[in-house]
Amino acid sequence: MDGAAFNVLIPLPGTPLMNYLLKNNFLALEEIKWDYLFARSIKGEHFDYSARLASRWCELSSKEIIQFCDEGTKMFEK
Numbered sequence: 415m416d417g418a419a420f421n422v423l424i425p426l427p428g429t430p431l432m433n434y435l436l437k438n439n440f441l442a443l444e445e446i447k448w449d450y451l452f453a454r455s456i457k458g459e460h461f462d463y464s465a466r467l468a469s470r471w472c473e474l475s476s477k478e479i480i481q482f483c484d485e486g487t488k489m490f491e492k
Contacts (some may be wrong), residue, residue: 424451424464440471 425432425442435441450463463485467474474482 424467435471436469441467 423431425435425441429442432441436443446467462476462480465479468474468479469476472479
């Protein structure tokens with residue numbers, strides 16, 4: 415394997431996951447900053463935003479999610 419990336423899940427409108435999150439008030443479409451999710455800068459300055467959203471519906475904090483993504487990415491460094 416030449417490389418790998420571990421990313422935070424981003425639910426898309428119309429999918430069963432997004433419908434579940436909206437129905438159970440984990441998210442509101444009008445509060446989502448889509449540019450932060452799909453147009454991250456080279457410095458990764460918006461990465462914590464998706465982790466904060468994901469922490470709403472899982473049992474991990476945003477800090478833990480970022481830590482696990484970093485550790486997963488390091489597994490494949492040469």
